[in-house]
Amino acid sequence: GLPPARRREVPAARDAGAREAAARSYLVIELRGDGAVPDRYLASAWLQVDGGHGLMLRCDDEPVPLDRLPGLVKELLCEDQHVVNRPTPELTLEFVLPVDLLGTPVDQLRITVDGLERRLGIEHPVVVRSLDRMRRRAYHHHWRRKWRWLRDNPHGAEVCWVTQPGQYGGESLYSMLLSEPSSVCMAMAFPPRTDGPDSAELRAALQAGAPIVTWCRRGRDPERFAREFRELLGAGAMDLPDAVLALRRQALRALDGDGGGVHLGLDLTLVFDDADRLPEPYVRLNAPA
Template sequence: MSTSLNVEDQHRLVEAILRIDAMSVRRERAVHLAALERDLGHRLHYAQHNREMLDVWALVDALLNYPGAAQALVRILQTFYPNSLSVRALDELVSELLPEPWLDQADRRELHELITWLERVDPGLTHLGRFPMLYRRAVGPAWPALDREIRSMHDVVALLEEMPAGPEGTPPLLVFVSDLAEEAGHPTAPALRDWVRRQAETQGLDRALFERRFAPIEARREPEPSENYLIIECAPDALEEDRYLVTAWLQVGREPGSTLQCGDEALPLSRIPELLEWLLTSDSSVVGRRNPDLTIEFILPRPLLDHPFEQEMVSIAGVEYRIGIRYPVVVRSLDRMRLAAVHPDWRHKWEWLSGHSVDAPVCLVTRRGEYGKEELLSHLSESSKAVLALAFPPWGGANDETDEHWVGLVAGIPVVAWCRDGRDPAQFAREVKGLLSDDLMDLPRRALELRRQALKGEGAGAGHLGLHLTLLFDDADRIPEPYVRLRPPA
């Protein structure tokens, strides 16, 4: 990529630009940069400095981040100063150091003008909030996460243009723009689709593939919006045991999650509802989701698995409520995600449960110590055992203390339900039987209904199971990327 220039070569570019009289003074330089921005079809952001050398160095940094920008600047200077030897020297240096981009000038400007149009019809920048998911879909899991500051979709397009074609020979930029067209809708979608179709033809890509992908809207059935998952991980801080490093992702369907929050500051548990409230009300990708349905998942270390997160209060537009009566709330095991040795059993049991979710047997344990640990592990290791119900909470002790809950996780059980305050065995057996009947893939929503029942109607009150139920619903097909082994590029 062009951004891989070493310091010496970048300094050569800076010196070559400063040798051009019209580029050595900021006031005159601004005239040519304004012309460059019109040629590119977007703003060229960079931090300006009072010293000419530093200012031009920052300008070169910006030029290197946008494919074709340096070549466009040379063309503009050649128009203004056709006989300048210093401009000719810059042209030769740019040709030596920077490869010609695969998009030509007119196609690139057209794309950036379409992106500008999209941003104008979407003043809330909801599409900018969704770009990490579209970016990851375009580049695949083998590419690293974004390490460049992203101010607009123009930055994303510039970054993707530098990336080589994928296994099918399709440039990631075309995949990104075609998916963006699907997200954008009318009136920008047809123009974006037409741009991709023309680029596919120019690049000699499989026309049939793109014709299927861009069939007319009226000929295609509009797909149902995918389920949304707001995933919040609380990782123990190494220095303060009562504080946690919190990471939040939004995942749409089975797509890779896009990171919403990755704080370096360790937070106490009391601050997590505040963060959750901010995500639900202010994060553009959460607020702008196409499907209103949202499941909230907490990825927790063992000492926090019993914390009543679904009972945490948030305030939206002045209305305060428990998140567990508005959204399905489940927990997931951080320790199991970090323990690769148990992942094969976990994946196998989740796959089995996905195909037998209506008639899956439930292992019910009503008393602590009812099974020996090895006996319980042996029982849960049977292929058909994928659901565990416990009438009692986990031990509140150290991470390495073995209890029935941890045995279930080690055995790969993906669904575990328990009562946090302990329960009369017979009463819990009756209550959980109704909860775990029917299709277990709908269990998070049935738990939502149970929590709502605890606050209304007959039987509501402090003793209702809905106020004391923890549901671990651990989808082995949706593991956040930090815990997935990356595959090499194809």
């Protein structure tokens, strides 16, 4: 008995409630190489809530070694009042890293809070993002195109499987990823090289705009890896960070049983690059309202 205008408000209110329930905060931590001091990095951090503007939490001018990263993350998570009092309980940790650090097992970093040591990857979804791609505007067209397709077709994502190093030449792989709009994910059963002539796979995926790239850091049987990763995709590609969080928690429980040391959850790197949400320095400034 509702009038037509009132009936149209019902699904709109329902959708608004779903979006509010799914709201998420993002702690974005960026490491940039310091040209003057090898093996030291300049760290910056932002807090973003969904598509809102990011709030810069720190911008360090002093380069620090990589082993200082756990202390930095603990300080942000437990002491920064903006993070502690964030508007949403759901928090994703995103590490924006240069290409040579993308394989760093940041999900396995350990922090100790009030005497309890734990790994980052079992408390929050932890993903890595490409600093090189963010900085190079020429890569953004393909990246945005792929991300839009993924966002509109989360259950139709196609995976480009790479089972061994050198299986494809860089140009061939780049062309394959560009040719199929649905090829939004590349999965490797081995850790990619980030320098030299054998580094083509990862660079081709980033330049072709694939928003999702994943691999096993210690190498894995290709058939087993494909089977395990397909299970993660069951809920849709957009839910991969949460699916990988569940896998990492499962891996920790398996450590008390047989085979826990070879569980994929201990060795999976997930590049999950949201082209719609960039840290503030990479957002094109608009004219004042």
